Amino acid sequence: MDASTDDAAAAGTVAPLSPVGPDARRARALVVGVVATVLFVALRLVVALSDSAPLPIDAAWDDMMSAIASPVGVIVAWVPAIVGGTIGMILIGVATTIVFLVRRRPWDALNVGGAIALVVAIGAPMAAVIARARPADSLAETVATSFPSGHTAVATTIAVTLGLILRRRWVWAVGATWVVLMMWSRTYLHAHWLSDVTAGMLEGVAVATLVWAAIEVARERRAQRAATAAV
Numbered sequence: 001m002d003a004s005t006d007d008a009a010a011a012g013t014v015a016p017l018s019p020v021g022p023d024a025r026r027a028r029a030l031v032v033g034v035v036a037t038v039l040f041v042a043l044r045l046v047v048a049l050s051d052s053a054p055l056p057i058d059a060a061w062d063d064m065m066s067a068i069a070s071p072v073g074v075i076v077a078w079v080p081a082i083v084g085g086t087i088g089m090i091l092i093g094v095a096t097t098i099v100f101l102v103r104r105r106p107w108d109a110l111n112v113g114g115a116i117a118l119v120v121a122i123g124a125p126m127a128a129v130i131a132r133a134r135p136a137d138s139l140a141e142t143v144a145t146s147f148p149s150g151h152t153a154v155a156t157t158i159a160v161t162l163g164l165i166l167r168r169r170w171v172w173a174v175g176a177t178w179v180v181l182m183m184w185s186r187t188y189l190h191a192h193w194l195s196d197v198t199a200g201m202l203e204g205v206a207v208a209t210l211v212w213a214a215i216e217v218a219r220e221r222r223a224q225r226a227a228t229a230a231v
Helices: 003-010 025-049 056-067 071-083 086-102 106-130 150-166 169-188 194-230
Strands: none
Touching: 025 194, 056 169, 056 194, 071 150, 071 169, 086 106, 086 150, 106 150, 106 194, 150 169, 150 194, 169 194
């Protein structure tokens, strides 16, 4: 699909006689989404087989975070923890959705809102059912809802979704940095085990890529119908 067609499709219209075809990135997104889903399920099974106890790598990472702990580090770690918390992510999600609506990009607004809603709908109940205990020295939450990390899942979902929508390298770079910072923050504060934040990252990648691919299919079919009607 060329740039003019893509811009028009984003605005909900398609120029007459413009070629309408699938986004070449959709197949790659589907593969990434499926792989992330498989890895997430595999990690969940590993955690289940350990009776939700910390894995050896979890304990080693938690000990390393304790070894490098400092007052300044804790303050820095709380920044993404607060910004990426429930209220912060809701505000970011709503603001992003509104921006896309104002710019007359309803499909992209639906993509962002739908992806965030789905990742929360999957992760929150799962964490409550699994009820994995957090590290004993947690500086943040202490409720036994450690797996997967909701902060990391939502951060990853937003980062990947915006990367796919905006198609800018700097968006991907900022998004990747934010996700890594979030994963570090949650383990530095001992709010999660390393496997928790890894699971959250995989969940976010899976949801973001699969929702984006589904939205693109719907957008393409809408554009094809509009193009056919315009002939």
